[in-house]
Amino acid sequence: MQGAGRSPANSLMPEKTVISPPAIPWSDDAPLVEQLAERGVSRREFLGFCTQMAVVLGLGSIGAPRIARALESLKRPSVVWLSLQECTGCTESVLRSGDPTIGSLVLDLVSLDFQENLMAAAGSAAESALASAMKENHGKYVLVVTGSIPLNENGIYTCIAGRTAKEILLEAAEGAAAIIAVGACAHWGNIQASKPNPTGAVGVSDVVKGKDVVNIAGCPPIAEVVTGTIVNFLTFGKLPATDSDGRPLFAYGTRIHDSCSRRAHYDAGQFVERFDDEAAKKGWCLYKVGCKGPAAFSPCPVFMWNEHTSWPIGAGHPCLGCTERKFWDTMTPFYGRLPNVPGVGVEHTADLLGAALAVGALGGVLAHAAATGVNRLRARELPVINNPPPPPPPSSPTPTPKA
Amino acid sequence: MATTKVVVDPITRIEGHLRIEAQADNGRISNAWASATQFRGIELVLQGRDPRDAWAFAQRICGVCTVVHAVASLRAVEDALDIKIPPNANLIRNLTVGMQFVHDHVMHFYHLHALDWVDIVSALKADPVKAAAIGQSLSSYPLNSVPHFREVQEKLKKFVGSGQLGIFANGYWGHPAYVLPPEVNLLAAVHYLDALDWQRDVVRLHTIFGGKNPHPNFLVGGMASAISLSDLTTINSAKLAQIHGLIQTAQDFVEQVYWPDLVAIAGFYKDWAKIGGGTKNYLACGEFPEGDIKDTSSLYFPRGIIKNNDLSKVEPYDHQGVAEYINSSWYTYSGGDDKGLHPYQGESTPKYTGPPTPWKYLQDEKKYSWMKAPRYNGMAMQVGPLPRMLVAFASGHKDVVPLVADTLKKLGVGPEALFSTLGRTAARGIETVVIARRLSTWYDALVKRISDGDTRTFDESKWEPSTWPKSAKGYGYLDAPRGALGHWVEIDNGQIARYQCVVPSTWNCSPRDGQGQLGPYEAALTDNHPLKNPEQPLEILRTIHSFDPCLACGVHVIDATGRLITKVTVR
Numbered sequence: 001m002q003g004a005g006r007s008p009a010n011s012l013m014p015e016k017t018v019i020s021p022p023a024i025p026w027s028d029d030a031p032l033v034e035q036l037a038e039r040g041v042s043r044r045e046f047l048g049f050c051t052q053m054a055v056v057l058g059l060g061s062i063g064a065p066r067i068a069r070a071l072e073s074l075k076r077p078s079v080v081w082l083s084l085q086e087c088t089g090c091t092e093s094v095l096r097s098g099d100p101t102i103g104s105l106v107l108d109l110v111s112l113d114f115q116e117n118l119m120a121a122a123g124s125a126a127e128s129a130l131a132s133a134m135k136e137n138h139g140k141y142v143l144v145v146t147g148s149i150p151l152n153e154n155g156i157y158t159c160i161a162g163r164t165a166k167e168i169l170l171e172a173a174e175g176a177a178a179i180i181a182v183g184a185c186a187h188w189g190n191i192q193a194s195k196p197n198p199t200g201a202v203g204v205s206d207v208v209k210g211k212d213v214v215n216i217a218g219c220p221p222i223a224e225v226v227t228g229t230i231v232n233f234l235t236f237g238k239l240p241a242t243d244s245d246g247r248p249l250f251a252y253g254t255r256i257h258d259s260c261s262r263r264a265h266y267d268a269g270q271f272v273e274r275f276d277d278e279a280a281k282k283g284w285c286l287y288k289v290g291c292k293g294p295a296a297f298s299p300c301p302v303f304m305w306n307e308h309t310s311w312p313i314g315a316g317h318p319c320l321g322c323t324e325r326k327f328w329d330t331m332t333p334f335y336g337r338l339p340n341v342p343g344v345g346v347e348h349t350a351d352l353l354g355a356a357l358a359v360g361a362l363g364g365v366l367a368h369a370a371a372t373g374v375n376r377l378r379a380r381e382l383p384v385i386n387n388p389p390p391p392p393p394p395s396s397p398t399p400t401p402k403a
Numbered sequence: 404m405a406t407t408k409v410v411v412d413p414i415t416r417i418e419g420h421l422r423i424e425a426q427a428d429n430g431r432i433s434n435a436w437a438s439a440t441q442f443r444g445i446e447l448v449l450q451g452r453d454p455r456d457a458w459a460f461a462q463r464i465c466g467v468c469t470v471v472h473a474v475a476s477l478r479a480v481e482d483a484l485d486i487k488i489p490p491n492a493n494l495i496r497n498l499t500v501g502m503q504f505v506h507d508h509v510m511h512f513y514h515l516h517a518l519d520w521v522d523i524v525s526a527l528k529a530d531p532v533k534a535a536a537i538g539q540s541l542s543s544y545p546l547n548s549v550p551h552f553r554e555v556q557e558k559l560k561k562f563v564g565s566g567q568l569g570i571f572a573n574g575y576w577g578h579p580a581y582v583l584p585p586e587v588n589l590l591a592a593v594h595y596l597d598a599l600d601w602q603r604d605v606v607r608l609h610t611i612f613g614g615k616n617p618h619p620n621f622l623v624g625g626m627a628s629a630i631s632l633s634d635l636t637t638i639n640s641a642k643l644a645q646i647h648g649l650i651q652t653a654q655d656f657v658e659q660v661y662w663p664d665l666v667a668i669a670g671f672y673k674d675w676a677k678i679g680g681g682t683k684n685y686l687a688c689g690e691f692p693e694g695d696i697k698d699t700s701s702l703y704f705p706r707g708i709i710k711n712n713d714l715s716k717v718e719p720y721d722h723q724g725v726a727e728y729i730n731s732s733w734y735t736y737s738g739g740d741d742k743g744l745h746p747y748q749g750e751s752t753p754k755y756t757g758p759p760t761p762w763k764y765l766q767d768e769k770k771y772s773w774m775k776a777p778r779y780n781g782m783a784m785q786v787g788p789l790p791r792m793l794v795a796f797a798s799g800h801k802d803v804v805p806l807v808a809d810t811l812k813k814l815g816v817g818p819e820a821l822f823s824t825l826g827r828t829a830a831r832g833i834e835t836v837v838i839a840r841r842l843s844t845w846y847d848a849l850v851k852r853i854s855d856g857d858t859r860t861f862d863e864s865k866w867e868p869s870t871w872p873k874s875a876k877g878y879g880y881l882d883a884p885r886g887a888l889g890h891w892v893e894i895d896n897g898q899i900a901r902y903q904c905v906v907p908s909t910w911n912c913s914p915r916d917g918q919g920q921l922g923p924y925e926a927a928l929t930d931n932h933p934l935k936n937p938e939q940p941l942e943i944l945r946t947i948h949s950f951d952p953c954l955a956c957g958v959h960v961i962d963a964t965g966r967l968i969t970k971v972t973v974r
Contacts, residue, residue, distance in 0.1 A: 076567050085441055087955045088418045089466020089617040096603050096616065111567040116415045120518045120574030122944055123411035129573045150442075156755050157773075159440040160420055161412045162762035191448060191463045198444030198753070220466060220617050261636075275622060276861035280629040283636025305615035309607040312614030316637060317627035320459060320620075328460070333453040 053231045067235045076108070077234065078137040080130065081115040082172055084147030084165040085158040085192060085201055090183035090220040091117050091146060096306055097223035110142070110230065116160075127161050134175050142230060143176035145169065148185040148192060149207050152200030166207055173208040178233050181205065181246075182226055184219040184322060191219075194328035205246060214239045215246040217323040222303050225251040245325065247297070256293035256319055259301040262286065280316055290335035292321030406433065408764060409937045412440070414947055416515040418467045419954025421912065423924070423943055424766040427934045432943075435921070435928035436766045437912050439774040439954050442733075442753060449902040454480045454894050455623045455866075457902065461890060462618055464904065465956045469617040470503045470609065471883035472890070472904070472956070478696060479890040480623050483877025487695070489859040492625035494849040495612055497691050498646070499619070500881070501842050502608045505653050507884040508788070508835040509661050511951045513591075513598040516828065519945045520668055521583060521591040524576040527563060529585035531556050538590050541667055544659035546597060547590075555593045575939045582671050591668065594660050605653045611642050625861035630853060643850060650842045657839040665832040666813055669825055676816055678933065679824030679946040681926030684782045685709040685790030686910070688720060688889065690882035691841070703841060704882060707794040708779065712822050714797045720779075722746075722878055722889060725905060728776040731769065731914035733757065741917050743778060746891040746903040747876065751775065776913035776922060777905050785923045786886025786910045787950060789821065789830040802837050824927065827949040868897040883907055885953050906956040924950060 047064065054063035083091065112118070113133035114126070121129055133141060147165070150157035155164035173179055181204040184190035193201040205213040216225050229248055232240040240248040257263065265271070265285040272279040272286050287294070296319055300311045313319055321331035405428075412422035422438040449460050461476035462469065474496055481488065488496075531552040538547030562568075575581075583591070606616045612628045613619020620627060630638040689699055689706030699706055707717035726743030729736060735754040736742060744750060756770050765771040778784070795803040796818075810833060811818060820826055865871065871894065879890040886907030893901040913922035921929065927946050934942050 076565070078567075083420075085443060087463055087466040089463070089469060092466050092469065092617045095599070096606060110569075112569045113567075113572065115570055116413055117418070118514060119415050119570040119572070120523070121572065122413065122415040123940060125573040125575070125939075126413055126415050132572075153755055154760070156757070156760065157442045157753075158420065159422075159760060159762070162410075162422075162760060164760050167760070191445060191460060192443040194448050195451075196447065198447045199442060201443075219463065274861075274863050274866070275627055276625065276629050276859060276863070280627075281631035281637050281858070282634050300615075306607045306610040307603065309610040310614055311610075312620050314636065315610070315612060315614035315620065315628050317614055317620035317622065328448070332456055334456045334459060335453070 053228060053235075067231065076111040078113045078133050078141040079110045079115075079144060079230070080113055080133050080141050080172055080176070081144040081146070082169060083116050084145065084160075084169065084186070085150050085199070086147030086183070086185045086190075088117060088146075090185075090226075091115075093220040094182070094223045094226050097227055109234070113137075113141070124161075130172075134172060138175040140177050141175065142233060143172050143179045144182055144226075144230075145179065145186045145204050146182050148189040148201040148203060150192070150199035150201045151207075152198075157199040157201075169204065169207055173204075173211060176211070178239055179204065179208060179211055179213045180216060180226070180229055180233075180239075181213050182216045183221055184217060184327075187215040187217050187246075188325045191328055194326070212239055213246055214242055214248060217245075217247050217252060218298065219320075219322040219327075221323075222251075222299060222305060224303055225299060243297075247323070251299040251303070252297045252323060254297065254299070254302070256296045256298050256301055256313070259299075260293055260313060261301060262313060275316075283316075286313060286316075286318040288337055289318055290333070290337060291318035292324075292327070292331045292334075292338060293319040294338055295331070296321040296323055296327075298323040407937050408766065409934070409940060409943075410764065411940045411943055412438075414944070414952065416518065416944075416948060417952040417954065418465065418956070419908075419952070421947070421952055421954050422765070423928070423940075423947060424764060425928060425934065425940075425943065426766070427937050430933055430935055432928050432932040432934050434766075435925045436771055437774070437914060437922055437924040438765050438772040439908075439912060440772075441954060442773040443955070444753070446902045446904065449899050452899050453868075453897070454483070454892065454899055457892065457899060458621045458623065461902075461904070462621075464906070465953055466617045467953055468503060468507060468884055468956065470499050470613075470619060470621075471881050471888060473619075473621045474500055475879045475881040475883075475888050475890040475904075476892075477621055477623055477879065478881065479877045479879030479892040480894075481696075481877070482879055483875040483892055483894050484623075484865050484871055485875075486624050486862055486865045488625045488862055489857075491630065491849060491852055491857060492860045492862075493692060493696075494845050494852070495626045495628070495860065496621075497693075497845045498650075498842060498849070499609060499612055501691065501838050501845065502605060502649075502653065504838045504884050505657060505835055505842070506602055506606050507951075508831050509598055509657065510602050511831070511884075511948075512661060512665060512828075513595045515951065516948045517591055517595060518574060519941065519948055520581070520672060521588050521595075522576055522578075522581040523559070523571055523574065523588070523592055524563070525581065525583070525585045526588035526592040527556065527560055527585075529556065529589035531589065534586035534589040534593075537586055537667075538593075541663035542659040544655075544663075546593075552589060552593055555596060556589055559592060575941045578936075578939055578941050580933075580935065580941050583668065587667065587671070591664060594664055597660065598656070601652070601656050605649050605656075608646055608649045611638070611646060622861060624863060624866060625859075627861070629860055630858040632853070632858075643853075647846060650839075650846055653842065654839045657835050662832055662836050665829065666810065669814060669829055672825060673814060673816065673820075675825040675945065676814075676820035676823045678931050678942075679927040679949065680712075680822040680826070681921075681928070681930045682783050682785045682923040683710070683712045683822070684779070684784045685793050686720060686779055686784040686786050686887050687791045687794040688722075688880040688882050688887040690791075691838075704791050704795055705798045705800065706882075707798065708784075709790070709793050709797060710782070712819070714793065714818060717794055717797045722880070724780045725889065726778055726781075727905065727909075728778060728916040729770075730776065730917040732772055732775045733770050734775065743781075743916075746889065746905055747893070747901075749891070749901075749903040770914075772912075772914040774909055774912050774914060774922075776916040777910050778916055778920070781918070783913065783916070783920045783922060783926070784910055786907050787827065787831075788834045788884075788886075789827045790886065791882060792830040792833055793821065802840070803833065806833050806836060824946045824949045831951070871897060874900075885951050885956070886910060906953075908950075908953045908956050911950045912952060912954065924952075 050067040051064040114130040158165040188203040189201040270284040271288040321327045409425040414421040420441040424436040426434040458473040458476040462473035609616040609619040689702035691703035694701030876893040891903040
């Protein structure tokens, strides 16, 4: 231990309260539902939470009792949260989680034993909390990781408590029951891994081998996707089904373009030609000003952001495609138009990505997953046209008739 | 007593990765070192990109102060390309940045700083009736009620009783430096939880204008959120009403909870008005343009320099006076490591010279941080709420002067008390009150413009690269929640040739320069600073947190040659 340890030796302190995590967090005594009731969370509120989570996880409301049964019997499982090479946006996102009832319930559902942004302890008292959580819950804790892992120069581009991010991650991954890589940095390295990747940044699954890692894609991801994934694990004892990139299908199985509230305008050939034009005021399709919705798989249009307040396209800005690997290199220039997704009312022939998706939708979940996976890969390879050709002459949008 | 070497790593309850080392003698800190231990290199990634994309890259420098790098980047590119944004877009940006301040400062106080002053375990012993009465004596906040306080206390008791302490595990509970009565500890604990709900709500202003938070979307030349009172999907009457409500919610919490709590708690810790002052020079680049961005007289918070704690004089600020030094930083300069470079000439080739990991101590190393050392005309400078409020106070700001005077009177201290750890925390609160009130002014101005028929949010005249000069450079400033921020951009042939940021935490967390001047964190920790028990470095956390460190922001790199990383074909 380094100089700031909490060993009582040489302490000038009177006896102090020592608080440490419990030995076995998942034992069946003191079930969660009782603990929640004691904390003023009614059974009705609890079941409401389960229903919402069931919908989030794509189980429909009939899934709620199953979630409730699974959660009720548990003490709070230990969650160890490592913040590596990152900007803390993902933690901020999770702090905005859903409606307040969901937020407080999630605080009550898990025991967040190590989380640098929020924890009271610092220095070696914090290190000691991490060590205890990993030791006492070995094989049982959920490991959440935000941030990438820089590998160049033996990893000295991110050090915590004098040790490299890689070393800390490998140690924590060893005893984890589940690993959830939250955000684009933990997923694939994100902006710092973009050309020319000065620090050799990579994602969690590039470092942790032989264990399943679920990737919560996005820069940052939506809070409820993170909480939904954790609840999925608590409920079914396993991580949710994912696409070929490790992203949960309940959240990333659908293209933005296919759930977009502006899709009808795309199909009708109604496009924003310039920001703040008449079409922008009417909320028409942003494809021509660079929207990457046709190439991005994300629940943004469905889950929306910040308690369903809005989402990027809803607020008039094109999608950046931030749930896709390498989007800083493949989706830029952000205001350049995606090629090969021709517009104006010829969707059934032109929309190559959507066509395959439609087959998937008809053919059931597996086919759907396969098709979206294939097309996502294809979408990634699409170059972006830097400057779209000038828009066709006077395509000034004709206002839709008004009453 | 022998000198004790102290290491606190990680410093928690901050953004990013910070290590503090110190030497302690007889309960005092005699020397200190601040090391930033993460490096990402985002400015290097920015080279060769479309300048209209730069805001999104720069924004990812930090997800806590998630709008300020985006807006500073927009201003740099707009300065370079001579783009004038419509007044509506400026008002929307002020509302967005202003709400970031309010959100950020309140969260800092409760969720990052409070546990340095508030003993959660002691709150369990409080009488909830008395605690609620204290709350009611401070403000009319409706949740300062006995049932609410009792409910939260019961919740905390059960939480502690469960033995699963989560984020409160291993805190320095019972440390003699905690002096609040149990009832005040409970008051703060209740508001810690209330603030968690509040922050989720008010941040939605960003979502309305930018589609999400963190990392809302912006646009060079204005804002992408079009205004139309007769359409469903854009900024219309319903959205404006929502924004109005969010501003009200923000103001209510600041006036009824945060500010009264801060003053009440400060009253118990007045000894901290003599501790942790450190660097005596202050820099404010000014913020909230209420007219043209280039007209610095239109800034709501004025720009200026204060030297040597002398509030009788505010000197002008000129960004040409900024230079970055790397004498103690893990970089190398092509012209030698002893020179300071202005950001337009800035270079940072990373060159790690520290010991192999695991580290024992860095304090014996010549170079010990990924943070560079910015200096203004050779001087170390503090940036942040305190410098901003000092410059505003010394400039006779009509909204700041009375509040500062009233606060000093309430606490029974003089202006010199501001030069301290407590002063930094108090100045943050003063600034929050002032900005929260100002949100209404910007909102009213926006509504007035709309009602007068102006709905423009975007200037498209310089959108196409064909309208840009062959080469251009620009400076974007923004006095962010944590202090003065600057982005410098050079554009060549439609692409970014060089991008450089000097960030608040670079100023405050800077290591030693070639003159041996300590950075502000280091200077504060060695200014009349106690450390009763090196095993429990609570006092270090108080002073470091009073700066609100944001480490991901502070560390950056630009390639010396400005070479192109990618070649983009322009059709």
